[in-house]
Amino acid sequence: MSVSKSLAELFSRDLSRLIRQIDAFPDDEALWRTLPGIANSAGNLALHIEGNLREFIGRQLGQLPYIRKRDLEFSFKGIGRKELGERLAEVNRSIPPIVAELSTEQLEMDYPEAVLGTPMSTQAFLIHLYGHLNWHVGQVHYLRCIIAGDQISTSPSR
Secondary structure, eight states, X not given: OOHHHHHHXXXXXXXXXXXXXXXXXXXXXGGGOOOTTOOOXXXXXXXXXXXXHIIIIIITTTOXXXXXXXXXXXXXXXXXXXXXXXXXXXXXXXXXHHHHTOOHHHHHSBOSSOTTSSOOBHHHHHHHHHHHHHHHHHHHHHHHHXXXXXXXXXXXXX
């Protein structure tokens, strides 16, 4: 299997995990709660993931129209679990296919923008984006478990 198809499968798997975590919150209000010492709610982390992937994969690599409003990813509140899940499901339908179709040559090319202050290959940046997604999925899982009073498992796949 190619690197692009493997990465696409990982993005899809973990976006599905994030959707399940969002759906598992006890109510819409809990999705926007934070705890002492925690800056971002699970809802804001999910909006951040959506914006990040739509911008850096959807728009930059897939030429999908998108205007990112990064500040709102961390300040907006109040979308319900159903709507947020639907938005993430759309990301899951649109982003992995873009990644899967990237050729070896495209993966080896510099990513179109030096996002982290230094040029890197598209493949390296996609690996970075996947790690970023996975990190935030884990944060959402822990927040949900703590807010809902669930036992924290070792896997956010619930």
